[in-house]
Amino acid sequence: MKLSHGRTHDDFRYGFRVSFVILTAVFFVLLFRVWQLQILHGQKWYAFSEENRIKLKTIPAVRGRIFDRNHKMIAESRPSYDLIMVPNKAGKNIDQALLAVSKLIGWNYEEAKKNYTKYKHPNSNRGFSLKKNLSRNEVAIIKANQPRIDGFDVQFIPTRTYIYPGSANHLLGRMGEIDADAYKNLNKEDRQRYGMGMFWGVSGIEKKYELELRGHDGVRPVLEDVWGREQELSSTNDLLSVFKGKKSIAGSDVYLTIDMDLQLLASELLEGKKGSIVALDPRSGEILAMESKPSYISEYFVRGVDAEYWKSLIDNADKPLFDRSVQAIYPPASTFKVVSAFASLMEKITTPEETVFCPGYYRLGREVKRCWKRSGHGYMNLSDAIKHSCDVYFYEMSKRLGIENLAKYARAFGLGSKTDIDFARESSGLVPDQAWKQKTYGQPWVGGETLSVGIGQGAILTTPLQMAVVYATLINGGRVLQPQVLKGISSPDEIIEKGFQRKEKAVIEYPDEVMQPILDGMQRVVQEVGGTAYWYANSRIVPVAGKTGTAQVVSLKSDKDIKDHAWFVGYAPSEDPEIVVAVIVENGEHGSSGASPLARHIIEKYFAKENI
Numbered sequence: 255m256k257l258s259h260g261r262t263h264d265d266f267r268y269g270f271r272v273s274f275v276i277l278t279a280v281f282f283v284l285l286f287r288v289w290q291l292q293i294l295h296g297q298k299w300y301a302f303s304e305e306n307r308i309k310l311k312t313i314p315a316v317r318g319r320i321f322d323r324n325h326k327m328i329a330e331s332r333p334s335y336d337l338i339m340v341p342n343k344a345g346k347n348i349d350q351a352l353l354a355v356s357k358l359i360g361w362n363y364e365e366a367k368k369n370y371t372k373y374k375h376p377n378s379n380r381g382f383s384l385k386k387n388l389s390r391n392e393v394a395i396i397k398a399n400q401p402r403i404d405g406f407d408v409q410f411i412p413t414r415t416y417i418y419p420g421s422a423n424h425l426l427g428r429m430g431e432i433d434a435d436a437y438k439n440l441n442k443e444d445r446q447r448y449g450m451g452m453f454w455g456v457s458g459i460e461k462k463y464e465l466e467l468r469g470h471d472g473v474r475p476v477l478e479d480v481w482g483r484e485q486e487l488s489s490t491n492d493l494l495s496v497f498k499g500k501k502s503i504a505g506s507d508v509y510l511t512i513d514m515d516l517q518l519l520a521s522e523l524l525e526g527k528k529g530s531i532v533a534l535d536p537r538s539g540e541i542l543a544m545e546s547k548p549s550y551i552s553e554y555f556v557r558g559v560d561a562e563y564w565k566s567l568i569d570n571a572d573k574p575l576f577d578r579s580v581q582a583i584y585p586p587a588s589t590f591k592v593v594s595a596f597a598s599l600m601e602k603i604t605t606p607e608e609t610v611f612c613p614g615y616y617r618l619g620r621e622v623k624r625c626w627k628r629s630g631h632g633y634m635n636l637s638d639a640i641k642h643s644c645d646v647y648f649y650e651m652s653k654r655l656g657i658e659n660l661a662k663y664a665r666a667f668g669l670g671s672k673t674d675i676d677f678a679r680e681s682s683g684l685v686p687d688q689a690w691k692q693k694t695y696g697q698p699w700v701g702g703e704t705l706s707v708g709i710g711q712g713a714i715l716t717t718p719l720q721m722a723v724v725y726a727t728l729i730n731g732g733r734v735l736q737p738q739v740l741k742g743i744s745s746p747d748e749i750i751e752k753g754f755q756r757k758e759k760a761v762i763e764y765p766d767e768v769m770q771p772i773l774d775g776m777q778r779v780v781q782e783v784g785g786t787a788y789w790y791a792n793s794r795i796v797p798v799a800g801k802t803g804t805a806q807v808v809s810l811k812s813d814k815d816i817k818d819h820a821w822f823v824g825y826a827p828s829e830d831p832e833i834v835v836a837v838i839v840e841n842g843e844h845g846s847s848g849a850s851p852l853a854r855h856i857i858e859k860y861f862a863k864e865n866i
Contacts, residue, residue, distance in 0.1 A: 311409075311473065311474050311475075312409070312471050312472070312473055313410075313471060313472035313473060313474055313501070313502040314409075314410065314411055314412055314471055314502065315412070315468065315469030315470055315471050315472070315502040315503055315504055315505060316331050316412045316469060316502070316504040316505065317331045317412055317414060317467050317468065317469065317504075317505045318466060318467040318468075318469065318504065318505030318506045318507045318508060319331075319507045319508075320426065320459060320467075320507070320508050320509075320510065321507060321508070321509045321510065322509075322510055322512050322513060322514040322517075323509070323510065323511050323512060323513055323540075323542075323741055324513065324514070325509070326514045327417055328416065328417055328418065328422065328426065328510070328514060329414060329415065329416050329417065329426060330414075330415055330417070331412040331413060331414055331415065332412070332413050332415045333410060333411075333412065333413070334386070334387050334388075334410075334411045334412070334413035334557065335387070335388040335393050335408050335409065335410060335411065336383040336384075336385065336386050336387070336388065336408070336409050336411050337355070337359075337383070337384045337385040337386075337388055337392075337396065337406060337407075337408065338381045338382065338383060338384065338406065338407045338408065338409045339355075339370070339374075339381060339382060339384040339405055339406055340378075340379065340380070340381045340405045340406075340407075341374060341378040341379075341405065342378045342379050342405070343404055343405035344404055344405025344406065345404060345405065348370065349367070351403070351404075351405060351406075352366045352367055352370060353366075354402070354403060355384075355396075355403050355406050358395060358396070358399055358402075358403065359385075359388075359392045359395055359396065361385065366384065366385070369384050369385065370384060372433065372434075373433075373450055373451040374450070375449065375450045376434075376437075376450075380449065380450075381407070381409075382449065382450045382451045383409075383411070383451040383452075384406075386411075386557045386558060387413075387557055388408065393408050396408050413556055413557055414429055414453075414460075414552075414553070414556040415553060415556070416552050416553045418514065418517075418518060419551050419552065419553050420521055420549075420551070421514075421517050421518050421520075421521035421545065422512070422514075422517050422521070422544075422545065423549045423550055423551060423552045424457075424458060424544075424545075424546045424549060424577040424579065425458055425459065425510075425512070425517075425544050425545075425677070425678075425739065426458050426459050426460060426552055427455055427456070427457035427458020427459050427460040427461050427462075427552065427677075428455075428456060428457055428458065428460065428550070428552045428555040428556075429453045429454065429455060429456065429460055429552075429555050429556045430453065430454065430455075430456035430457075430555065431451065431452075431453055431558050432448055432449070432450060432451065432452050432453070432454065433450070434450065437449075437450050447468065447470075447471070453556065453557065454468070455467065457679075458677055458678065459508065459510070459677050459739070460552075461677075462676065462677040463508050463677075463740070463743070466505065466506045466508060466743050467505040467506065467508060468505050469502065469503050469504045469505030469506075470502065470503040471502050472499070472500045472501045472502030472503070473499060473500050474499045475499055503746065504746045505746075506743050506744060506745050506746065507743070507744040507746075508740070508742075508743055508744075509740075509741040509742045509743070509744065510541075510739050510740065510741055511535075511540035511541050511542065511738060511739050511740065511741045511754065512541055512542060512543055512544065512739060513542050513543060513860070513863070515859065515863060516533055516542050516543040516856060516859055516860060517543045517544075517545060519543075519855060519856060519859050520533070520543045520544075520545035520852075520856060521545050521547070523852045523855055523856070524545055524546075524547035524839075524852070525547065527547055527839050527840070527842070528547060528548060528572055528578070528839070528840040528841070529546075529547060529578060529819075529837070529838045529839040529840050529842065529849075530544075530545065530546045530547075530578040530579040530582070530718040530836075530837070530838055531543060531544070531545050531579075531718075531835065531836070531837050531852060531853075531856060532544050532579050532718045532719050532722045532835070532836045532837075533722075533833055533834065533835045533836075533856055533860070534722050534723075534726060534737055534833070534834055535832065535833060535834075536725070536726035536729055536730045536735075536825065536831050536832075536833070536834045537730060537831075537832070538735070538754070538756050539723075539726070539735030539736055539737045539738055539756060539757065540737075540738060540739075540741070540754065541675070541737055541738065541739045542833060542860070543856065544579045544580075544719070544739070545579070546576075546577045546578040546579045546582075547578075548570070548572050548573075548574040549574055550567055550574050550575060577678065578718065578838070578840075579678075579717065579718050579719055580673075580675065580678045580679075580680035580681065580717055580718075580719050581678075581679065581680060581681050581717070582681070582717060582718075583681050583683050583684065583715035583716060583717055584715065584716065584717075584718075584805050584819055584821075584838060585710055585711050585712070585714060585715060585716075585805040585806070585819075586710040586714065586715075586716045586721055586803060586805070586821065587709070587710040587711065587803030587804050587805040587806075587819070587821050587845065588643045588645075588709060588710055588801060588802060588803035588804065588821070588845070589710060589721055589725075589801045589802070589803040589821045589822070589823045589836075589845075590664075590708075590709070590710030590714065590716075590803070591639075591640060591643065591648050591708075591709060591710065591801065592640065592724075592725075592728060592772055592775075592776065592801055593660075593663055593664055593667060593669075593724065594648050594651055594652060594655070594660065594708045594709070595636055595639075595640060595648075595651070595771075595772050595775070596663060596728070596764075596768065596769075596772060597651075597655055597659055597660060597662075597663035598636070598651040598654070598655060599636070599767075599768040599771070599772075600663065600764060600768055601655060601659055603651065603654040603655060604636065604651060604654070606635060606636045606637065606767075606771035607635055608635060608636075609633040609634060609635045609638075610633070610634055610635075610639070610644075610646065610647045610650045610651075611632065611633050611634075611646075612625055612627075612630045612631040612632060612633075612634055612644050612645075612646035612647060613630040613646070614627060614628045614629050614630035614631075614646075615630075615646070616645070616646045616649040616650065616705070618649075618653065618701055618702055618705060619701070621701075621702045623645070623646075623649055623702070623705055623706075624645070625644060625645040625646045626643065626645055626804070627642075627644075630646070631644045631646070631647075634646075634647045636771050636772070636775065637771050637772075637774045637775040637778060638775075639775070640772065640775025640776060640778070640779060640801065641775050641778035641779050641782065641784065641785050641786070642784065642785075642786065643779075643786050643801070643802060643803075645709050648708050648709050649705045649708065649709070651708060652704050652705050652707065652708025652709070653701065653704065653705060653708075655704075655708070656704060657686070657687050657688060657699055657703070657704045657707060658687055658688065660704065660707055660708060661685050661686065661687040664685045664714070665685055666734075666760070666762050667723070667724045667727050667728075667734065667762070668720060668723050668724065668727070668734050668759065668760075669683055669685050669714075669716055669720055669724065670682060670683055670684060670685030671683075673717075673719055673720060673723050673736065673737050674736050674759070675719065675736070675737045675738065675739065676736075676738050676739060676740055677739055677740070680717065680719070681717055683714075683715045683716045683717055683720055684713060684714060684715040685714060686703070686707060686712070686713035686714060687699070690713075691703070691713075710803060710805070711805070711806055718836045718837070718838050719737060719836070721821075721823050721836045722737070722823065722834050722835070722836035723735065723737060724823075725800075725801075725823045725824075725825060725834050725836070726825075726834045727762065728769070728772065728773075729773070729825055729831045729834070730831075732761055732762035732763060732764055733758050733760075733761050733762075734758065734759045734760040734761070734762065735756065735757065735758060735759065736757040736758075736759050738754065738757070740754065741753070741754050742754060773799070773828075776799040776800055776801055776828075777797070777799040777828045779791075779799065779800060779801055779802065780792050780797075780798045780799055780800055780824065780828075780850075781797060781798070781799070781828070786802040786845070786846050787800060787801075787802050787822060787824070787845070787846050787850040789846070790846050790847055790850040790851045790854065791822065791824055791846075791850035791851065791853060791854045792854075793826070793854055793857065793858055795857075795858045795861055795862065796826045796827050796857060796858070796861045797826060797827050797828040797829065798824050798825070798826045798827075798828060798853075798854060798857055799824060799825055799826070799828035800822060800823055800824025800825060800850070800853065801822070801823055801824070802821065802822050802844075802845030802846045802849070802850055803820075803821030803822070803823075803845045803849075804818045804819070804820060804821065804843070804844055804845050805818055805819040805820075805821060805838075806818050807819060807841070816841070817841040817842070817843040818841070818842075818843055818844075819838055819839065819840050819841065819842060820837075820838065820839045820842030820843055820844055820845045820847070820848025820849040821836075821837070821838050821845045821849055822835075822836075822837045822845045822846075822849035822850035822852075822853050823835070823836045823837070823853075824850065824853045824854075824857065826857045826860075826861070832860075833856075833857060833860050835853040835856045835857055836853075837849040837850070837852045837853045839852070
């Protein structure tokens with residue numbers, strides 16, 4: 255029997271079988287795919303689905319505090335709020351989104367666009383701070399209008415604050431923002447800790463101990479509704495482990511060796527001046543105070559420095575960003591004469607008793623070198639020459655020593671190289687010799703240059719910190735110590751993780767008879783009538799010793815309106831020193847009147863505190 259159109263029952267049976275096979279195959283393919291998605295890759299797609307409604311929100315870690323040696327707080331963190339933007343959630347029209355949020359909080363639209371360009375993350379799914387330091391009113395408006403502004407949210411950001419904004423700014427350093435260029439240079443590990451628009455230490459203590467101060471951010475899972483509004487999740491135990499919250503861990507507290515009372519006094523004494531005060535403990539190398547003026551305000555940098563303020567710093571001829579304590583280099587002037595005296599006794603080219611006559615000038619061939627006292631000092635032995643700061647005496651000693659011996663002993667005291675202080679970028683200074691002159695200028699060294707170096711003038715250059723280390727070495731038995739500002743690091747549970755350790759870089763061996771006449775001379779500088787610092791550094795509280803210096807800015811024949819730099823390096827008590835203070839005041843004119851009173855105030859404050 256045939257069916258219509260010539261189709262037989264066999265044809266239908268064949269077609270049915272083929273269709274059945276195909277449908278069965280499709281069913282098993284679908285079944286396999288369901289098994290693959292639900293069983294084999296179930297965790298992956300479950301997590302993906304949850305991520306569309308559950309977000310892990312960062313809980314910023316509170317930055318560790320900074321304290322002085324007496325546990326007086328110097329820096330802490332305060333609460334601040336940022337407007338966070340996630341571009342992919344803000345819609346396709348970014349300009350429209352920025353305009354909407356700007357109108358909502360009364361913010362300048364052009365500034366919003368500028369910030370978007372500046373701070374946006376390379377990954378458009380990552381949030382960034384569009385506007386920092388929101389007011390309470392702005393926070394309230396954003397939260398109340400969350401459904402109308404997709405892609406925007408408010409985030410709590412702990413913000414650095416400094417208790418004493420006028421002091422210790424170079425030492426503490428400043429915070430800086432991670433922009434696109436900085437982010438590109440981050441390694442893989444740092445990219446896990448930092449994001450665009452975040453802040454980190456870029457100088458000083460804030461930079462040196464960034465890892466310790468930073469802490470670890472936490473996360474908390476939040477449930478988002480269709481309008482992007484957040485609802486806290488009371489529990490995530492039934493979700494994947496990736497959605498479990500994690501508490502933030504505050505940064506460790508850093509304790510410094512500085513005494514904030516001395517630091518504040520140093521800041522006050524230098525107000526309106528250009529210069530530096532460095533105080534350290536010669537027994538340990540601990541920095542007690544280190545102030546440089548003029549300065550900047552660290553707190554102005556914590557959430558992004560104002561463009562006008564930054565320009566005022568950059569354009570300022572007095573260089574307020576420049577740390578004069580460790581970066582500026584000056585001729586040490588007569589404060590260097592103690593090194594010349596030490597070298598003279600060590601090389602046995604003189605004795606403490608030998609006298610040199612000072613008529614007010616010194617002749618070397620056709621060159622005539624003047625003493626600062628034009629009428630001359632008369633006959634001077636070593637101790638007398640230090641007390642009166644006689645140039646002629648040290649011209650003679652320098653001539654006998656030669657530049658190579660002078661350079662050798664200068665370097666032995668650490669000059670010409672960094673002190674390796676534990677937080678700062680510092681200058682090495684310069685100790686010249688014959689090889690340096692030939693390499694730098696292609697000219698041979700001449701005798702008159704040796705005489706200049708012997709009294710701390712000419713090509714020799716030092717930092718205030720280096721001179722403090724030199725005098726510490728003179729009075730502590732010849733131990734060249736590494737200056738340090740870190741006293742200890744304390745974790746959030748207040749267990750000291752790292753404490754101060756005294757570090758000796760070198761030891762200068764010398765006979766006892768070498769040092770005593772030098773120490774006697776420095777005592778006489780301050781404690782005897784006629785000493786160059788007697789009227790200014792002598793104290794009724796504690797016996798002070800030290801040496802003045804006047805560094806020539808221009809030659810004696812040049813413009814008198816440009817004043818010389820004033821130096822003083824002193825210590826106390828003179829018999830058993832506990833503190834060394836190095837002071838330089840640019841254009842302060844005379845070390846006796848321009849610098850030594852500042853050192854005396856620091857020393858008296860130190861011992862007044864001890865007696866409380």
